[in-house]
Amino acid sequence: MENQAAKAKIKILKAGNWNEVFAGVLLIFYGISRIPVIIFGNQTREPSRGFTLIELIVVITLISVMMFFAIPRLNTSLLESDSRKVSKWMLLTVKALKNKAVRQQIPLLLQVDLDNHKLWTAVDFQTTDQPADPLSGPVFGPMSGKMKALEGNDSRETGSEAGGKLKLLEAAKGEEFKLPDGFRLLDVLFPGKVPISTGIATIRFYPKGYSDQVMIHLADDHADRITYEIKPFLPLLHIHDGYIEF
Secondary structure (H helix, E strand, C coil), X not given: CHHHHHHHHHHCCCCCCHHHHHHHHHHHHHHHHHHHHHHHCCCCCCCCCCCCHHHHHHHHHHXXXXXXXXXXXXXXXXXXXXXXXXXXXXXXXXXXXXXXXXXXXXXXXXXXXXXXXXXXXXXXXXXXXXXXXXXXXXXXXXXXXXXHHHHCCCCCCCHHHHHHHHHHHHHHCCCCEECCCCCEEEEEECCCCCCECCCEEEEEECCCCCECCEEEEEECCCCCEEEXXXXXCCCCCEEEECCCCC
16 A cells, blocks of 8 residues: 555656756757767868768767656656646645644535536535544534634624634635546545445545545546545545555
8 A cells, every 4th residue: 555655656746847858958969969079079071971880879879878768757747747736636635634724723625526527625614623433424513613703794893803714714715626638536435435426525624633534536537546545644645546445
């Protein structure tokens, strides 16, 4: 499991600024073209004379070595960028939600829209601050006092208090993330529950630092299945190849 998670993390490493890489490649080609002159001197030649065999061997060898190291990086950047983009968003979002729920002491949500294949975050106004058992899945209850204070419109509050509420709500919201073309959400699975394959599934993150336990299943543009596992007491998302269940 740990090896699979490590492989997934390697996939989301940044490829770097490719504009600078290609500029460097052009400079290298220019330098390679000057090697015969440096090695053999600027000898006067007849217009019809080409490079010698040794000169060609030197240039071809250097180009081959350069391409040996460059091509794997190009493949990783161009062909796997969508998979890396999804995994990176999931990893960073889950970690940020757990941290923000503790820091701001409000329950937060990760909403998974299975019909439109998109995800977003929000503040939770309808769940109790803490479930009785974090492993049993989401628990609905009356709105907490902190949530009522955030949602209510008290005419006696000052402008700075109202502004503080608005900033707190805005800080807990995230931009909607739409899966790349060819990617699709399959289902969301809570322990002991039937998989949710349609509609919107809600995953909760609580102020004491834990979350719902859940498996998010999706398929990439090659029809390969990926499982994103959120564990209640661990800050990092676990990524598995294939369709994994509890």
